[in-house]
């Protein structure tokens with residue numbers, strides 16, 4: 001019988017769908033998801049979600065029903081995971097390529113073990129949108145983190161940026177299948193900030209936009225770091241103008257990240273909107289980063305939810321120190337989904353300092369055909 005997943009629980013967004021389908025494909029358990037994206041207006045599948053479902057169905061040889069735009073109900077019956085290969089998904093609009101990666105990455109890691117041949121995943125759509133990781137965040141925050149702590153090896157190449165609303169971007173991921181279970185990890189010491197880096201990107205806009213975004217971000221960061229007597233922290237933000245003939249629409253954005261002595265990474269970002277002052281955009285990204293740094297965790301509020309699925313699949317006990325205050329709704333939702341579809345168990349501990357530690361006993365996932373994979 002299908003496992004029923006209520007898509008309106010907690011955050012009620014697309015992440016429930018992505019994590020549920022990925023875990024269904026890995027566990028071989030058929031699922032029925034209803035009330036999809038009930039927490040969003042309008043609810044139901046958008047291009048990006050439908051494309052992600054179709055991509056997962058292809059990789060997992062699954063039977064998929066109900067995956068049309070606007071649909072609030074789907075059924076996903078997984079088959080065998082494909083061997084590493086070439087996969088292409090196109091969300092047609094500016095639908096986020098990085099959210100397509102969220103659904104596909106765990107599947108490609110476990111594609112037909114043991115094999116050292118990487119899968120090539122070409123994702124088309126938006127690369128720098130709001131309410132999703134910008135591709136520069138995925139490249140400089142998410143991927144380095146999962147490489148360092150879970151042993152996940154990927155290469156990323158941005159062939160073309162795709163800005164909202166036209167999209168048209170293209171990114172290529174090369175994903176090396178794991179030759180062992182995902183590693184568990186403990187990261188409870190934040191340490192000082194080693195350096196702050198960033199990218200201010202733009203296309204089809206006047207040339208001064210890039211340096212203005214950089215100045216806006218640097219000014220605010222310098223003032224704040226000086227107040228905290230941390231003015232010796234190096235800040236390196238690049239201005240990157242995209243070639244006009246290699247971008248469909250105009251757009252801009254800033255992604256910043258702070259590398260911590262303990263190995264954690266904190267990101268902050270902002271996406272340009274029509275008419276916004278470039279320097280202000282840089283400041284907004286800096287404010288986002290400072291908010292993440294002030295929270296005092298080893299990961300920012302976004303990375304927090306994006307690593308939950310890997311903690312669930314990893315072998316044994318993982319622990320991560322998160323920022324002060326309540327856990328993000330996205331994080332609590334990811335935990336809920338992982339516990340519905342796997343035997344992984346999470347618990348959270350609120351410290352006197354206000355920080356939260358998430359602990360997880362992961363399942364040490366291996367595909368059933370590959371019980372010889374060491375953990």
Ligand SMILES: Nc1ncnc2c1ncn2[C@@H]1O[C@H](COP(=O)(O)OP(=O)(O)OP(=O)(O)O)[C@@H](O)[C@H]1O
Nearest residue numbers: 013014015016040131132133134137269302305306
């Ligand atoms: N500024 C950001 N930086 C990094 N990651 C982000 C940022 N904003 C959102 N995300 C990530 O994007 C994902 C969004 O999940 P959500 O459930 O909101 O998806 P969704 O409903 O598909 O989104 P949408 O309604 O925008 O299509 C989460 O994993 C979240 O961590």
